[in-house]
Amino acid sequence: MSEILPWITLVVCAAAALARIPSTMRGVNPALFFIFLLATAAAVLSIEQFYVAIDGALGGLNIAHVLLRLIVFATIYLIAVRVTKGFGAPDAHRMIAGPPGLAVLAIFSVALVAVFLMMAPAASSVRFQDAGAASPRNEALLPFYWAAARGYLAYVSLALLPALLRSVKERLPLLVRTGAALMAAGAAATVAGLCLEFSPAQLLPIAPAVNNGAVVFYTSGLVMVWLARVKAAQRRSHGTSSTER
Amino acid sequence: MPLPAKAFQRWLSGVAPDTSTADICRVSGVKRTTLAQQMVRGKVAETTVVSISRAYNINPVAALATFDTYSGLASSSLPPTEKELVSQIATVDLLRAVIVRTAPEGSTGPGQPGLSPTPHATSVKNWVDAIDDGELRHRVSAATGVAPQNYSAQLTANRLAPELAVATSRAAGVGLASGLVATGLVTETEAGWPPGARQAALDRLSDGDLTALAGERLQAMGRTLRRQEQDQEQTERIWENLV
Numbered sequence: 155m156s157e158i159l160p161w162i163t164l165v166v167c168a169a170a171a172l173a174r175i176p177s178t179m180r181g182v183n184p185a186l187f188f189i190f191l192l193a194t195a196a197a198v199l200s201i202e203q204f205y206v207a208i209d210g211a212l213g214g215l216n217i218a219h220v221l222l223r224l225i226v227f228a229t230i231y232l233i234a235v236r237v238t239k240g241f242g243a244p245d246a247h248r249m250i251a252g253p254p255g256l257a258v259l260a261i262f263s264v265a266l267v268a269v270f271l272m273m274a275p276a277a278s279s280v281r282f283q284d285a286g287a288a289s290p291r292n293e294a295l296l297p298f299y300w301a302a303a304r305g306y307l308a309y310v311s312l313a314l315l316p317a318l319l320r321s322v323k324e325r326l327p328l329l330v331r332t333g334a335a336l337m338a339a340g341a342a343a344t345v346a347g348l349c350l351e352f353s354p355a356q357l358l359p360i361a362p363a364v365n366n367g368a369v370v371f372y373t374s375g376l377v378m379v380w381l382a383r384v385k386a387a388q389r390r391s392h393g394t395s396s397t398e399r
Numbered sequence: 400m401p402l403p404a405k406a407f408q409r410w411l412s413g414v415a416p417d418t419s420t421a422d423i424c425r426v427s428g429v430k431r432t433t434l435a436q437q438m439v440r441g442k443v444a445e446t447t448v449v450s451i452s453r454a455y456n457i458n459p460v461a462a463l464a465t466f467d468t469y470s471g472l473a474s475s476s477l478p479p480t481e482k483e484l485v486s487q488i489a490t491v492d493l494l495r496a497v498i499v500r501t502a503p504e505g506s507t508g509p510g511q512p513g514l515s516p517t518p519h520a521t522s523v524k525n526w527v528d529a530i531d532d533g534e535l536r537h538r539v540s541a542a543t544g545v546a547p548q549n550y551s552a553q554l555t556a557n558r559l560a561p562e563l564a565v566a567t568s569r570a571a572g573v574g575l576a577s578g579l580v581a582t583g584l585v586t587e588t589e590a591g592w593p594p595g596a597r598q599a600a601l602d603r604l605s606d607g608d609l610t611a612l613a614g615e616r617l618q619a620m621g622r623t624l625r626r627q628e629q630d631q632e633q634t635e636r637i638w639e640n641l642v
Contacts, residue, residue, distance in 0.1 A: 183642065240640030242633065321637075325630050330637060376641060383642040386634075 159366040164197035166373050173377075185232060186376070192229040193373060196222055200366075205280040214278045216285060220270050223303045227263060230344075233372060234310045237337065240379075243317030250313050262306035269299045300351045307368075308348040311341035329385060333378030340371030401442040402466050408438075410448070410465055414455050427454035445561040449584055459585045460576050468562060477574035479592050484600035486529035487581060489519035490616040496601055497613050514597055518583035521619065523564075524554045526581035530571035538570040539563065558582065 171190035178187040198204045199222040209218035231250065238247035249255050273295050276288035286293040318341060321334040343364050350361045415423055424431045427450045437443045445463060452462035464473035492514045519525075527535065540547045543566045553559050559567070564578025576590035588594065604612070 177642075183640070186641070236640045240637040242636060324633070325626075326634055326637070330634060379637060379641045382634075383638045 159362055160197060160200040163366045163369045164194065164201065166370055167193040167197045170373055170377055183236075185236065189229055189232045189236070189376075190373070192225050192232070193369065196225045196229060197369070199225070200281065202280040206278050209278040215275045216270075216278060216282055218278075219282045220267060223266055224263065226303075227259065227306055230307050230310050230372075231259060233376070234314055237314055238317060241317045241321045241334065243314075243320075246313045246317045250310055255313075258309055259306060262302050262309075266299065266302040269295055269302055273299070297351065301348070304344075304348040304351055308345045311344040314338075315341045315345075327382045327386065329378050329382030333375045333380075333382065336371050336375030336378055338375075340368045340373075340375060343368035343371055401437070401444050402448065402468065404438050404441045404443055406466055407443040407448065410462070411451070414451065414457060414462070423451060423454075427451040445584060459589050460579065460591070463561075463579075469565060471565065471569065472575050476591070479574055479577055479580075479590075479596065480530070481600050481603070482529040483526060483573060483577050484592070484597045485604065485612065486525040487517050487519070487522055487587070488597055488601055489515050490521070490613070490620060491515070492519075493601075493609065493613040493616060497610055500606055500609070514601070517580050517587050517597075518557075521557055521616075522581045522583070523557045523559050525616075526578065527554055527559075527567060530567075530573050530577075532571070535567065535571055539567050542566055542570055 167190055171187060171194050174187040174190055178184045199208065199218055205218060205222075209216060212218050212221075234250045235247070238244075238250060273285065273292045274289045276282075276285040276292060279285065282296075282299070285299075286296045315338060318334045318338040322331050322338065324331070326334075347361065347365045347368060350357055350364060411423070420434065421431065423429070424434060429447050429450050434443075434447060437447060448462050448466075449459040452459040460472055463469040464471075495512075536547055536550060539545070540550060543563060545563060550563070553563070559578060559582045561579060561582065561584055564582050564584070565575050568575045568578045574590070576585065579585045580587050580590045580592065587597065593599075601609070
């Protein structure tokens, strides 16, 4: 099961990126294409075969994993900026893109790189899973590495959650509300992912499902909002031509 | 709750004996698949009975009255109240009446168009407001077990299940078919409203009452439109950023 999850994530993200190409060519929200492209890159780096190949090219020291985590930071940051602007949440926007938000991003990024540098180099392993076995120091440092990696995602998700939940209850098109609900589920899964890092070992098997689920929820939420627009545009073209742009 | 399929079949065999379902559907304009689905589920929609009744020149209200749920419709012969009649006049028609009354003689042009047929865009809510003594919603809710917020939601959407419409009439002590007119299930003629009753009620309104009523309707309309515009604006902003 955990073998196939990253592939599902990859397919969803890549499909979303491909589907955004026509809009991007027309100059409509290129940031969105970029978001899906980053998400696709992150999904690629989560798959063993690709990870080993790419990390090998980078020296085989798991630098690709730090890169993956930073790509994920950038992706969630960009998504959060669009979501807070779109759903009208100035407070959440400040917490993410304002000075405090950028400070948090910097702190988590620096912490991530610092913890990685403090660890002894370990052989390339996807999801960084064998790094703890390399030395006792690594094993002690690994939870901190993951706390930094997931901490920022959880911070952003927590900032987004109130705005998303509020939008679910508002009088918006059904597909937009579904999209907000899916993104809220993504935010909740992200926070759960962080909590799972500190949970007892018997819960660890569900961690990949939760973390990949977070990506799929966020992505499909964005797709829903987009479908709502497509549907509205169709209805408009069926109706009177006076409202057409 | 819609009508039980068994009772419907009994009624249908009385209305159109020895007629195939296909023929009934063709004559009444009811979709075959729709009817088949309703029969399978065991619940036939009131609109189906109304459509078939019309096709066979039977009064739809009388047809509904043959079903247990609506048996009260048969014995109810209360005429519509003034307020009910006025509530079923479209806002545009009210405004037109204001203009006709206030415009100087001869400036409005010849030939005053008649009222548009029932129902209008806010007919359900206006009807309930017209017969509401302040406790009506509670009584309907208590009598039918429908939660007040669900009832209000239907009114806001200008809908009301036929059974609820009748229950509302009963709770308000007005003619039982009025609600069916307001929801558009039957026409005012089918409900036994005298011809021209709405126009007559409108003519009986004093200038002051008419203007105040038109003002209330306009205000409500403005609130609805503004809310829609705000929702639209918000949706546009979401799309601007996320699509």
